[in-house]
Structure formats: structure tokens, C-alpha cells
Amino acid sequence: MVEAATTFKPSLGLLDATMIVAGSMIGSGIFIVSADITRNVGSSGWLIFVWLITGFMTLTAAISYGELSAMFPKAGGQYVYLKEAYNPLTGFLYGWSFFAVIQTGTIAAVGVAFSKFAGYFFHGLELKPQNIILQIGSIKIYRAQLVTILLIVFLTYVNTKGIKAGKIIQTTFTVTKLLSLFGLIGFGFLLGANKDVWHANWSDAWSMHLISADTGLITPVVGAAVLGAIAASMVGSIFSSDAWNNVTFIAGEIKNPKKNIGLSLFLGTLIVTVIYVAANLMYTAVMPMHDIAFSPQDRVAVTAANVIFGNVGTYIIAVMIMISTFGCNNGLILAGARVYYTMAKDGLFFKSAGSLNKFAVPQWALWAQATVACFLCLSGKYGDLLDMVAFVAVVFYALTILGIFILRKKRPDMERPYKAFGYPLLPAIYILLAIAFCIALIIQKPTYAGWGLAIVLAGIPLYFAAVASRKVS
Numbered sequence: 001m002v003e004a005a006t007t008f009k010p011s012l013g014l015l016d017a018t019m020i021v022a023g024s025m026i027g028s029g030i031f032i033v034s035a036d037i038t039r040n041v042g043s044s045g046w047l048i049f050v051w052l053i054t055g056f057m058t059l060t061a062a063i064s065y066g067e068l069s070a071m072f073p074k075a076g077g078q079y080v081y082l083k084e085a086y087n088p089l090t091g092f093l094y095g096w097s098f099f100a101v102i103q104t105g106t107i108a109a110v111g112v113a114f115s116k117f118a119g120y121f122f123h124g125l126e127l128k129p130q131n132i133i134l135q136i137g138s139i140k141i142y143r144a145q146l147v148t149i150l151l152i153v154f155l156t157y158v159n160t161k162g163i164k165a166g167k168i169i170q171t172t173f174t175v176t177k178l179l180s181l182f183g184l185i186g187f188g189f190l191l192g193a194n195k196d197v198w199h200a201n202w203s204d205a206w207s208m209h210l211i212s213a214d215t216g217l218i219t220p221v222v223g224a225a226v227l228g229a230i231a232a233s234m235v236g237s238i239f240s241s242d243a244w245n246n247v248t249f250i251a252g253e254i255k256n257p258k259k260n261i262g263l264s265l266f267l268g269t270l271i272v273t274v275i276y277v278a279a280n281l282m283y284t285a286v287m288p289m290h291d292i293a294f295s296p297q298d299r300v301a302v303t304a305a306n307v308i309f310g311n312v313g314t315y316i317i318a319v320m321i322m323i324s325t326f327g328c329n330n331g332l333i334l335a336g337a338r339v340y341y342t343m344a345k346d347g348l349f350f351k352s353a354g355s356l357n358k359f360a361v362p363q364w365a366l367w368a369q370a371t372v373a374c375f376l377c378l379s380g381k382y383g384d385l386l387d388m389v390a391f392v393a394v395v396f397y398a399l400t401i402l403g404i405f406i407l408r409k410k411r412p413d414m415e416r417p418y419k420a421f422g423y424p425l426l427p428a429i430y431i432l433l434a435i436a437f438c439i440a441l442i443i444q445k446p447t448y449a450g451w452g453l454a455i456v457l458a459g460i461p462l463y464f465a466a467v468a469s470r471k472v473s
Helices: 015-025 034-041 044-071 078-085 086-120 141-159 163-193 195-202 225-241 259-287 289-293 300-309 312-345 365-380 384-408 425-444 446-455 460-470
Strands: 133-136 139-142 209-211 219-220
Touching: 015 163, 015 225, 015 259, 015 312, 034 044, 034 133, 034 209, 034 225, 034 289, 044 078, 044 195, 044 225, 044 259, 044 289, 044 384, 044 425, 078 086, 078 384, 086 312, 086 365, 086 384, 086 460, 139 141, 139 365, 141 163, 141 312, 141 365, 163 195, 163 259, 163 300, 195 259, 225 259, 225 384, 225 425, 259 289, 259 300, 289 300, 300 312, 312 365, 384 425, 384 446, 384 460, 425 446, 446 460
Parallel strands: none
Antiparallel strands: 133 139, 209 219
16 A cells, blocks of 8 residues: 655756746736726726736735745745734635635636637537536536536646646646747737727827726726726736746745745746736737727637737637636646645644645645635636635735735844845835725725625634634544
């Protein structure tokens, strides 16, 4: 009988870690969310500004996390940082939110995007009555949802066979989608760019206005409403740029983690930020702002590809998104389970999640994560949950970066192989921007922000129940 492993095996190099950062960030968002952003801000200048400010926040957070990852180079990442900077309760609330919404909801949504674009090649994946395969009460299970579940189950199974299997998928698919995106951007500027379109889009680049998705009515946005419009727009760009911190969860499996985690965070987020800004500049060179805002089903990249390549462009983008979401979900599934493993080791999660199988991976935690993600997919509520993800994720990012200030006071003598670049200015700017974003989102979308906060607070009684159970055992 082969015994289970007791520790993680460091087997990922800098390239692997960087591909996990970039691959986990790039899903389907860059192909879609610019439509909603454009409807919120109404002009090319503000569209690019939203992506630039999101990129700035992401890069700032990533290089700040470099200090924390070097101080605590072990599995669990952000959960560990919050626990060490504040207390076990704060770490648990993050871990609970991660399990209930952030990671599992994102896995479900990315899987649904894969199925949606697979529908271009396989009929019967549209969410139409004739494609329902099972109905249990008000829950309707469509073929597309079954495909999503099979994708999640397959990638979970692959990752139970060891970190090397997941690494091969991650690196292969991430390199492929990076090259594909650079190719799309390059061909866009070479073959699809139109001087008249570019001039029209940029002639009045900084006049912000709201475009109604229902009526197309244009309403000027002035004064304090500008901040609200930017915050509403950034929900999409932040979701598209999220999950960069996943590499910190697998620190126990990275070679030389004190150096490579921080460096991979910087390189991965920089690559993705450049791609995102370049892609949106390409959109403004290829399509009028109205076409970006009202691309069918918000599929901006499909509209752009049709201009660049003709009708075959639709299928090119469909393949790109399937590759992108497949690789993205692999990274999310691979990394997420390590958080639950570390929580279980602290006695704050199901005990079985704290064990490794013979391949030195947390198999039970992987399947628990898959179960919740599949449930969210079937519930049909993942879309609502994702509106909460941006709020909850940014709150915890801000708390984690504030933790750098706290740990410098609390543990001034602790070894810091890498120190946050631009400290204290850049981390402070990030925290202020994050607070402004969250406040504006509470005003703009109070229901989603409120439910997001409620999910976090629901973890408080669960924490004390876990602590009580730990004392009894």
C-alpha cells in the first residue's frame, strides 16, 4: 500500500509560477467586459483609464505581496498573511469567503464561459428550453451546465494526480493563450485598424457619459457621479484581473519561494496588464464606441475579430476563449485547494482537507472545492455571486496590504528578503483607491456589496464553532 505524503514537494520554477499568475488572471473577461465598461463611461479615454487604474492597482498589490510571500513562504498565501498580521479570525473570514464565493464562484463562472463558447462548435449548448436535460423543482439543468461540471471534474481529477500534471496543463495553455492574444492584438492593428474610427473614438475621449443598455440613451456624467461610474466599470476589469494572488497559495510547491513568488507576481501581472490595455486600444482602433458598447451578448472580441478576419473571426475567438478558460480554471482549481489544506491544519476547516494523497496534493480539499463550484453552477446564481466577488476580494486585498504596515511595526526584526517596492507610498495609494472603490460600489450597487459583506460576516459564527470543536477534540 502506498502511503500518503506528509509534505508538499517543491517542483515549480519561476516560469511555472509566472504562468500560474498570468493563466489564472486571463479567463473570458478581456473578451467581454469592455462592453459594460463602455456603457458606464461612454468614451475611449475613460475606457483605457479604467483598465490602467485597474492595472496599477493590480501591479501595486502584487509587488506588495512580494514582501509577505518572502516572509511567509508556505502554503495558504493570503490566508496566512491575514492570520499573521491580524488574528486567526481575520484569516478564517478570508478563507471562508474564498471557499463560499471568491474561488468557487469564479471557477463556476469561468467554466460556464468555456461551455458558452463551445456552443459555437457543438449545437445544443445554448440555454434554451429544448436543451434542458433535467429539472428538479425550480432548478433546471442544461447541457451547457453539464459540460461545465464535466470540465471542473476533469481538471480536479487531473490535479489530484500531482502538481506536475497540473503544471503541464497550466504552462501549455497559458503560453498558447498569451501568444494568441498578442496575435489578435497585432492583427487587429495591422488588418483591422481604421483611421476614421480611431479619430472618431479619440476626438472626444474624455467626455464621460452613461449609455443605457436598454434604450441607448446617452446621459452625461459629471461631478461626484464620475467616481460611481468608474467604480461600477471597475467591477468588470477587477474581475478580469483577479486571481493573480493564486500563486501565493502554492508556496510550498515552488522552488526558492522567497524569491520566485514575488518575481512571478510582478512578471505575471505586468504581462497581463500590458495585454489588457493593448487589447482595449485595439478595440478602439477597430470599432466605433457604439459597437463596443453594444456588441451582441457583450462579446466585444468576437465583434472585433469579425472586422479583422471576417466571419471566421467568430470561431477564432471561440477557440481562444475555450483555451483561455480551460487554462484559467486549471490554475484556479490547482491553487485554491491549498488554502483549505492550510486552514484544516490550523483546525479551522474539515479535518480531511488537511491531508495529502500519495501524489502530495490535497485531494479531499480539491474535491470539496469542486463540489461547491458545481453547485454554484447548477444554482444559476454564480452571476450574482460574482458581482459580490469584486467587493469582497478588494476588501481583503486592502486588509492584506495594510498588514504590511502592521507587520513592520509588530515584527520589525523578522527577515524580509524582499521589501515592498515604493513602501509606504504605493501600498498607501492602493489602500486609498481600494477604499474609494468599495465605498463607491456600496453606493452604486448596495445590494451586491451588502450580500458580499453578509457572506463574510456569516463566517464569524462558523469560526467560533470551529474553535469550539477544536478544543473538544
